[in-house]
Amino acid sequence: MKRGLLKTIMLLMMCALSTAVFAQTGSVKGTVYDGDTEEALIGANVILKGTSKGTVTDVNGAFTLGDLPVGATTIVVSYIGYEDLELSARITDGGTVDLGKVNLSSSAVGLAEIEIIASVAIDRKTPVAVSNIKADAIEAKMGTQEFPEILKSTPGVYATKTGGGYGDGRINLRGFDSENVAVLINGVPVNDMENGRVYWSNWAGLTDATNSMQVQRGLGASKVAVPSVGGTINILSKASDAKSGGSFYLGHANSGYQKVGLVLSSGLTDEGWAFTVSASQTKGAMWVDGTEFVGYSYFANIAKIINKKHEINFTALGSKQRHGQRQNRLRISDYRDQSRGRQYNADWGYKKGQITHVEDNFYHKPQLSLNHYWTINNTTQLSTSAYASFGTGGGGGTAGETSKFSYALDQNSAYREGGLIDLDLIVEENKATSANGFGSESILRASRNDHKWYGILSTLDKDLNDDLKLLGGIDLRYYKGSHYREVTDLLGGHFFLDDSDENNPNAALQVGDKMSYHNDGVVLWEGVFGQLEYTKNKLAAFISLAASNTSYKRIDYFNYLDSDPNRETDYQNFFGYSVKGGANYNLTETHNVYANVGYFEKAPFFDAVFLNFQNDINEGVKNQKVVSYELGYGFRKSNFTANVNVYTTKWKDRTFTRTVQGVDGEDLTANILGVNATHSGIEFDGEYTVNGKMTIKGMLSIGDWKWQNDLKDVKIFDGQTEVGSVDLFIGGLKVGDAAQTTAAIGLDYELMKGLKFGLDYNYFDNLYADYDPLDRGNEDEKGVQSWKVPNYATFDVNMTYKFKVASLNTSLFANVYNLTDTEYISDANDGSLHNATDALVYYGFGRTYSVGMRIRF
Amino acid sequence: MKKIQLLMVSLAMLVFACEPMTDIHNEVDNAKDAPVGEIDLEMSDDDYALTGDENVENFKSFGSDDEAKELIPNVLDSKYPALGKGSLAKVTYNLYNPFRLGDTLDTHTVTDAEYTELGFTYKSFSSDKHIDGFLKWKYPEATYNKMVVDLTYNWYNGSSTGEVTKGMVYFDGTWYNPYILVQDDYDNLERVGKMYFSSEDEAEFKIGKYLALVLPYAVEGQEQAVEYNYDRDDMEPTALKYTFDGTSWAAKQSVAPNTISFGHDGTVWVPDNTIKYELTNADYELVGSGQYNNFDVRPGKDDETEEARIAKLNTILKNNFPNTEEGQKYLCVYNVYSGANEVWQTKVVLSGGDYIKFEE
Missing domain, CATH: 2.60.40.10 (Immunoglobulins)
Structure with a gap:
């Protein structure tokens, strides 16, 4: 009986099998x-x-x-x-x-066009050293880090939190600080028009709006004339999603940090409209004491596809924030003396029981851009971006008898209570002087730097033939910056006496009144650029030229009477230009090599043109010059990609002015040429995928960044008469403030569907304390390097879990930074002893964590 | 297997994330100086016991300045064991100060106007208290054991008024007319043929006993000043004050307060007359640093070098303290800007008319 059943089953199975076979x-x-x-x-x-x-x-x-x-x-x-x-x-x-x-193709409407304006580099075609960071990596790892810190595993990058306040991060690329690193948001340059710096607090909280970040090291592919000496950081914001929906985000981290955000997308409607808006609030405190903050970030993108030829895109983004800062660096022994140790912040205290930040920063810089993409015909495209940005805000600080607020070495300072500033005592003293009819001795003020910035950037893209493409365009900008100090808190007194305004001497100021200085800076910029690209089979080459005229004007409301015509300067004009070229050759499917070379002349910064905080014009100020060469190699296989590149960048004639007395005893400003630096290095990065579930990334960057030569006995002449001479002993001194050797290892492992773990190891070495090379006039110190900060390494771990909650796609993120709570110094200013004893430092954060959840609908 | 490899790699990396700051923290912590303090001490009776010297403990005073300089460090070490290098202490102590009668400091006849002013309607004194009161009014600057006055005044003895002249000495807060030993007294004190003592201890002991004989009806609390000659190198008339305690006469060790300054050199307290001086805004203004009231010590700035700062301190100290003695030390405290606001100190000594850095 059983046998029979068995035979039947086997027959049936064979039939089934044979069906499959046949x-x-x-x-x-x-x-x-x-x-x-x-x-x-x-x-x-x-x-x-x-x-x-x-x-x-x-x-x-x-x-x-x-x-x-x-x-x-x-x-x-x-x-x-x-x-x-x-x-x-x-x-x-x-x-x-x-x-x-x-x-x-991306479902984001208009993303491709933004990428053209932004000169996003294309793998195995654009001959520059490139690193890409996509939105999902940003979302998984950004957490509570500063915006530039997401790039810390990229070769050549040194990014820190500096004092640790919300948005106070900074980035140096190949040893160059932000004035020599171009930052573009959707192709629009955001480096300050007067001093070239980038303030990351303006974009803090905008991680949700970021679609991708691309770092182009060295001269970069940007067609627009930008100061990419160290490199270019291209941030692309999200364009409108073609699919409707949205997401809700909730985040929490150490020290009471909280974030809540919402994103909504309409999707692409039948009439060709699409919009995406996002808004978030972030508040709480950071790891360092006295860094409480609030930030509101928003992003909006509205796209309209008019027809096959025209598309319009409007983007607005901004981050309004106020955050307490740890402004003042301290000696290592000062941190050791305080019970709060690395977290100690000397710049805050309690006033009538309320936390009061003596140093803080508040800013709102909405950036609006209207982009138009016109596909003129099969071979021609015109992309235009008209943008505007309005900055308001500044930094809070102290005025008057400021020593009451400073961290005195004398441990018996009457103005410190448990390490914090005794603001109540300062108020009492102001009240006492007020009773006698005097103004406040010590007050709080804000240094305001408001600005209005309008610009238009237009690129014409024409295919001359199958192999040759011509790009050309214009870059026009108008900028007006308003700088002044205002009284923010009289701290118990009735007024503050200030005698800085010629038009209002010995003024008794109230809260909101302007003090110390008030001036405007106007910058006009006209730039043109052209680029020729040749692509045929394995070769891609380009040559580009850009020229610009920068005009500066200064209006000083305090140092000159209103009736004085010298109150407003004439426009001072500076011509700058750049020429660069490069080629990429794809040897095989696997190997490619590239090279690029370039030269550019940078107009001097605003502060180099107007001296002594007045309308004194520096007649002979010269352009800075940069020469750069780079060679690179790429390897692409299915499970392993690697890049190696070597570079040399020479920065010549860094602005150096000295004031001497002329033949008639008047002040003469001499512009001294010859302060040169050479930044060379070799960079390696690679990615290896093991068994499909684990990815290992590695990076090694070895830089040799130093000041080139001494200046010996450079004579200063007034006509024919020698009136002075200058020495500068900087030959061979290492450039400070950026780790010259960095390495990183990253592990990403997918444990099971939807659950990923990541581990990031970062190593920093050859970090020399920061110093001003122009101060090195003493021959006794020739060859004495600034203090070498101890090398350090950190571990970060992260986890991402994607799952569905009631059919809604949900992501859970968790991050722990500096897992081993390593104590290390991230920033240092050199002291006169050039050692650890009198260096002024910031410690890096200890172990911190953040968790977040995003629900998509 | 792969998972184990992954774990090994992770662990290995964790191991290498060692503490980079350990060495520097050790160095910085060890370089930290012992706490620095400034003491103003007036030695109490108990403090004398801390000297470790029996005599000093008994007399609650030091026999000489040198003895004080030698023993006071013991007191400071006991009272302030934590203080270290750079600390300063100003100690006021009692110094045995035998009352040597020098030249008469003043000779005075009480005038009518003075009697009137003080309310003596009869233009005469009738008690020692009157005399004491007058002299205190007349010589308010009288210091311990230093005033000697020959006073001529009208004395009312109960029935008649006569003019009297007496030598008065100011002794421990009161004016006394000392009994001056005569040859007979010296003979009685077993100093036959000599009008002096060559030992202070002997004089003190014998006179005390002598008073008991010559003042048998003394009452408790009664005071008597006695003058004798002390022969050291020269004949020095010396006064002693005795108080009767009911049984015997005890000489109060005449002491005068004296002050010596000490500084801690890192190991011990040594006599040091350093004056600590904190620069004022007017001082900064004087040397052209008045804009921020500090010295800018950043590289390349005016006050970076110590010589520059000492030159400025010279100007300030010479301006403020033109009569300073050679060898006087000043510990100058001033604000600096090094990139951050700090407070620095430099010790200088007046040497050859200029202030130079004092090397410890």
Whole structure:
């Protein structure tokens, strides 16, 4: 009986099997890429249309979908953030159809066009050293870090939190600080028009609005004349999503940090409209004491596809914030003396029981841009961005008898209570002097730096023929900056006496009145640029030229009477230009090499042109000059990519002015040329994928950045008479304030579907304390390096978990930074002893954490 | 296997994240000086016991300045064991100060106007208290054991008024007319043929006993000043004050307060007359640093070098204290800007008319 049953079952099984054997099926295979950046897309869905039969692309973007019925079939490839792509394939029995490269285009409306304005580099084509960071990496790892810190595993980068306040981060690229690093948001330059610096607090909280960040090291691919000596940081904000929906975000971190945010997208409507808006509030405190803050960030993008030829895009983004700061660096022994140690902040205290930040920063810089993309014909495209930015705010600080607020070495300071400033005592003293009819001895003030900035950037893109492309454009800017100090808190007194205004001497000032200085800076900028690109088979080459005229005007309301015509200067004009070229040659599918070279002359900064905080014009101020060469190599295989590049950048004639007495005893300003620095190095980065679930990234950057030569006995002449001479002993001195050797190892591991772990190890070495090379006039100190800060390493771990809650896509993020709570110094200013004893430092953060959750709907 | 490898790599990396600041923290912590303090001490009776010297403990005073300089460090070490280098202490102590009668400091006849002013309607004194009161009014500057006055005044003895002249000495807060020993007294004190004592101890002991004989009806609390000759190198008339305690006469050790300054040199307290001086805004103004009232010590700035700062301190000290003695030390405290606001100190000594840095 049993035997019989068994035989029947086996027969049935054989029938089933034979059916399978005799059925006709085939398969398809291919590799899925991001059509714009040509990066492989991992985890894209590949399904047989109309069925649930499908597969997912692997870590190389490759897929094989088998068991497909013979005949004509349609395969649908889809991925979040991209438009679905349908492909037809004719399946043969037992055969495999190779679909080859499947390019998905971003579902963000207008992103491709933004990428053109922003000169986003393309892999194996643009001959520059490039690192890309995509939105999902930013979301997983950014947490509570400063915006530039997400780049710390990129070669050549040294990013720190400085004092530790919200938004107080900074980044140096290849040893150059922010005035020599171009930062572009959607192609629009954001470096300050007067001093070239970038204030990251203006963008704090805008991680949600960031689609990607690309760091181009060295001269970069930007067509626009920008100060990319160290490099260019291209931040692309999210464009409107073609799919409607949104997300809600909740975040929490150490020290009472909280964030709540909302994103809404309309999706692309039938009439061609799409908008995405996001808003968030972040508040709490950072790891360092006395850094309480509030920030409101917003982002809006409205896109309208008019027709096949025209598209308009409007973006507004901004981050209004106020945050307490740790402004003053202290000696290592000062931190050791305080019970709060590394977290100690000398710049705050209690006033009538309320936390009062004596040093803080408040700013709001909305950036608006209206972009127009015009596809004129098959070969010509015009992209224009008209933008405006209005900055208001400044930094809070002290005035009057400021020694009452400072951290005195004398431990018996009457104005310190448990390490904090005894503001109540200062108020009492002001009240006492008020009773006698005097003004406050010590007050709080804000140094305001408001500005209005309008610009237009237009690029014409024309294909001359199959191989040659011409780009040209204009870059016009108008900037007016308003600088003044205002009284913010009289601290118990009735007024503050200030005698800085010629038009209002010995004024008894109230809160809101201007004090110390009030001046405006006007900058006009006209730039043109042109680029020729040649692409044929394996070779891609380009040459570009840019020229600009910068005009500066200064209006001083305090140092000159209103009736004095000298109150307003004439426009001072400076001509700058750049020429660069490069080529990339793809030796094989795997190997490519590239080289670039460039020269540019930078107009001097505003403060170099107007001396002594007055309208004294520095007649002979000269341009700074930069020469750069770079050579690179790339390796691309399915599971391993690597890049190596070597570079040399020479920065010549850094602005150096000295005031001497002329033949008639008057003050003479001499502009001294010859302060040169050379930054050279070798950079390596690579990514290796193991068994599809684990990715290992490595980076090593070794730099040799130093001041080039001594200036010996440079004579200063007044006509024919020698009136002075200058020595500067900086030859061979290492450039300070950036770690010259950095390394990173990153591990990303997918434990199971939706659950990923990451570990990041960062190592920093050869960090020399910061110093002003122009102060090195003493021959006894020739060759004496500034203090070498101890090398240090940090570990960060992160976890991402993606799952569904009631059919809503939910992501959970967790981060722990500096897992081992390493004590290290991230920033140091050199002291006269050039050692650890009198260096003024900031410690890096201890162990911190952040958690967040995003729910998409 | 791969997972174990992953774990090993992670652990290895964790191990290498060692503490980079350990060495520097040790160095900085060890370089930290012992706390610095400034003491103003008036030695109390108990403090004399801390000297470790029995005599000093008994007499609650030091026999000489040198003895004080030698023993007071013991007191400071006991009372302030934590203080270290740079600390300053100003100590006021009792110094045995035998009352040597020098030349008469003043000779005075009480005038009518003075009697009137003080309310003596009869233009005469009738008690010692009157005389004491007058002299205190007349010589308010009288210091311990230093005033000697020959006073001529009208004395009313109960029935008649006569003019009297007496030598008065100011002794421990009161004016006394001392009994001056005569040859007979010296003979009685076993100093036959000599009008002096060559030992203070002997004089003090014997006179005390002598008073008991010559003033048998003394009452408790009664005071008597006695003058004798002390022969050291020269004949020095010396006064002693005795108080009767009911049984015997005890000489109060005449002491005068004296002050010596000490400084801690890192190991011990040594006599040091350093004056600590904190610069004022007027001082900064004087040397051209009045804009921020500090010295800018950043590299390349005016006050970076110590010589520059000492030159400015010279100007200030010479301006403020033109009569300073050679060898006087000043510990100058001043504000500096080094990139941050700090307070620095420099010790200078007046040497050859200029202030130079004092090397410890």
